[in-house]
Amino acid sequence: MSDVKVVLDDDAPIVPLIDDAAPTKIRVRKRGRITKWLAITWLVFIVVSAIGAESLPYINHSCDQFDNRLECVTGTKANIRYSERPPAWAGFSDSPQSGEPARYGLMGTDKNGFDLFARSMLGARTSLIIAGLAITFGLAIGTFLGMLAGYFRGWVDVVIENLTNVLLSFPALLLAIFFVTFFNDPNTSSATTRPLWPVIVSLVILSIPPLTRLVRANTIAYAQRDFVVAARSLGAKGSRILFKEILPNIVPTLMSFALTGLALLIVAEGALAFLGLSVEAPTPTWGAMISFGTTPLRDGSWWIALMPAFMLFLTVLSINLLGDVLAQRFNTREAIS
Amino acid sequence: MQYVIRRIAQTIFVVVLVTLLTSVALRFLPGGTDVLVVLKTGPGASPEQARQVISDLGLDKPWYTQYFNWMHDFVVGDWGTTFQTNQSIATAVKRSLPISAYLMVYGQLLALSTAIPVAVWAAYRQNSRFDRLSTTSAFAMLSLPNYIVAPVLMFFFSVKQKWIPFPSTYSSLFDDPVAHFKAFVLPSVTIALPLFAGYMRLLRADMISTLQSEFITTARAKGVTTRNILFRHALRPSMFSLITATAVNVGALMGGVVIVEQFFLLNGMGRLTVESIFRREYPTVQYAVVVLALIYVFVNLMADMAYAWIDPRVRARRALS
Numbered sequence: 001m002s003d004v005k006v007v008l009d010d011d012a013p014i015v016p017l018i019d020d021a022a023p024t025k026i027r028v029r030k031r032g033r034i035t036k037w038l039a040i041t042w043l044v045f046i047v048v049s050a051i052g053a054e055s056l057p058y059i060n061h062s063c064d065q066f067d068n069r070l071e072c073v074t075g076t077k078a079n080i081r082y083s084e085r086p087p088a089w090a091g092f093s094d095s096p097q098s099g100e101p102a103r104y105g106l107m108g109t110d111k112n113g114f115d116l117f118a119r120s121m122l123g124a125r126t127s128l129i130i131a132g133l134a135i136t137f138g139l140a141i142g143t144f145l146g147m148l149a150g151y152f153r154g155w156v157d158v159v160i161e162n163l164t165n166v167l168l169s170f171p172a173l174l175l176a177i178f179f180v181t182f183f184n185d186p187n188t189s190s191a192t193t194r195p196l197w198p199v200i201v202s203l204v205i206l207s208i209p210p211l212t213r214l215v216r217a218n219t220i221a222y223a224q225r226d227f228v229v230a231a232r233s234l235g236a237k238g239s240r241i242l243f244k245e246i247l248p249n250i251v252p253t254l255m256s257f258a259l260t261g262l263a264l265l266i267v268a269e270g271a272l273a274f275l276g277l278s279v280e281a282p283t284p285t286w287g288a289m290i291s292f293g294t295t296p297l298r299d300g301s302w303w304i305a306l307m308p309a310f311m312l313f314l315t316v317l318s319i320n321l322l323g324d325v326l327a328q329r330f331n332t333r334e335a336i337s
Numbered sequence: 338m339q340y341v342i343r344r345i346a347q348t349i350f351v352v353v354l355v356t357l358l359t360s361v362a363l364r365f366l367p368g369g370t371d372v373l374v375v376l377k378t379g380p381g382a383s384p385e386q387a388r389q390v391i392s393d394l395g396l397d398k399p400w401y402t403q404y405f406n407w408m409h410d411f412v413v414g415d416w417g418t419t420f421q422t423n424q425s426i427a428t429a430v431k432r433s434l435p436i437s438a439y440l441m442v443y444g445q446l447l448a449l450s451t452a453i454p455v456a457v458w459a460a461y462r463q464n465s466r467f468d469r470l471s472t473t474s475a476f477a478m479l480s481l482p483n484y485i486v487a488p489v490l491m492f493f494f495s496v497k498q499k500w501i502p503f504p505s506t507y508s509s510l511f512d513d514p515v516a517h518f519k520a521f522v523l524p525s526v527t528i529a530l531p532l533f534a535g536y537m538r539l540l541r542a543d544m545i546s547t548l549q550s551e552f553i554t555t556a557r558a559k560g561v562t563t564r565n566i567l568f569r570h571a572l573r574p575s576m577f578s579l580i581t582a583t584a585v586n587v588g589a590l591m592g593g594v595v596i597v598e599q600f601f602l603l604n605g606m607g608r609l610t611v612e613s614i615f616r617r618e619y620p621t622v623q624y625a626v627v628v629l630a631l632i633y634v635f636v637n638l639m640a641d642m643a644y645a646w647i648d649p650r651v652r653a654r655r656a657l658s
Contacts, residue, residue: 162347162350162351162354165347165351166351166355166358169351169355169630169633170355170629170630170633171589171591171592171593171595171607171629171633173593173595173596174592174610174611174626177595177610177611177614178614178622178626181615267482270482270484271482271484271595271596274484274596275595275596275611290484290488291484293488294488294491297496298491298495298496298503299496300496302492305488305492306488306489306492309485309489312485313480313481313485316480317476317477317480320476320480321476
């Protein structure tokens, strides 16, 4: 008789059926948690330093001997005394320049005598602003187009799908380069500081097709679910179904994809900057710093290129790790329900 | 069969759109046609010269006429000359294409020949130390852009140890094999690193699910050796997504490795395109980009076809849906 009771009771807790794999899973998760927190710590550190790059106490700009410190910090005035010094900890490496000091700072200095750690933090600001804005706009537009295509199907779908196919059939970097040069006004590009928006717009264009594809596939999957059919039979309008029923379900997948996208866009911005197409010289970005460092690299001054490269690598790695963690979490949830 | 027809129709549509967009792209240049005239003739062109330039480019005709003329020239091979230096565009593309192809082939070979054994072993000993090490390093490699890898390799192999000259000059495989490989080894490794990571993760995941199927248990029960189980029985059914990824990368690598080509001074398709963009040689950009896009589209089509042909399940599933 007790069996019948359990069946009738709707509020009975659902007992997990198989729990064999639990011990090993906990061990794996714990290791994942440590790397996850390391990644989060690093990203918080980078974001905070990027915001306060001019004023935070642990960021030394190697500009102390100047009366007008700001000129040196913003990169308009070179600091010859500290030119090309290796990092303080690199006892094995000698500076190609003679004079005091022999070594300087956590990451050494570049040709103009700027502290590379401070420059990297200023560069983090540019790179993060560009990539962050680009992925935000890309997400908004991509989600909108993808949901339209996936929900209404028909000619909307055909048009959007073919447009994404066309954009995807060009090599991504070439497309970005083309758009940046296309949007940059040829008359002002070298004389004055180049604006940010051409880079952002080209990265947005780059990020739209894959996001549209992802959202479209997810929308198609959810549009056939019972709760959407129920909403429709209750007389809900298309816009209500899209934004209240389908969108909340796509958001988790989108978030993990957006993190991966952010990492990809930071890399892409670096690539554009490496080719000299991002923001103009006094404003540092990681890609441009690496690019400037490749010439001294040939003479053995390794730190100028490799230190910003290290910062970029750690940041991209952290973002990818977090994206992976999110993806795993939401995949398991999807698998359970 | 219906699937094949639909896929071909889709490809044709994309090809038409791609060629259409690139052929009329000159109309949308910032600054308009004046920029083109100045580029061709220098500043202070007479109205006659200007009209001549415009009509040479077909910009005085409606866009559909321009498109058909352009397509005709493209198919016939009459690609004209560059704007400023009057060199043949077709020759430039012909010179760059094999360099890109070499780079692509070496990168793919390097990545595949390392990724397959590593992935097979990692999948066989899942969660072992080797598995964790290779998965973690693959994950790290995916976060390592090629403009970091290239300088690092250059520093260690050309500056610290002077094994490979930098920049090395390109020479043909048949004229001087040693110099040829010296020029290609560092760029190929740079390209192969992220490819290796991607392939390894893909194959490892597929291999793990294959190794759980019943025919593997049967093979083991029959007494087949581990090596034969892994490479004869399990590898082939696990390779499908790897094959697709390889094919997609063939197209992507032909023009998408601008940075590697630029850094190692290899005159491949990517470098040709970018240098032409920088120098505002728009006709060269048009032809190079169209060639790249066509390669990409056709390789993908072939891959999808081959995929459906090799694996009967794909055909069946797509026919049902």
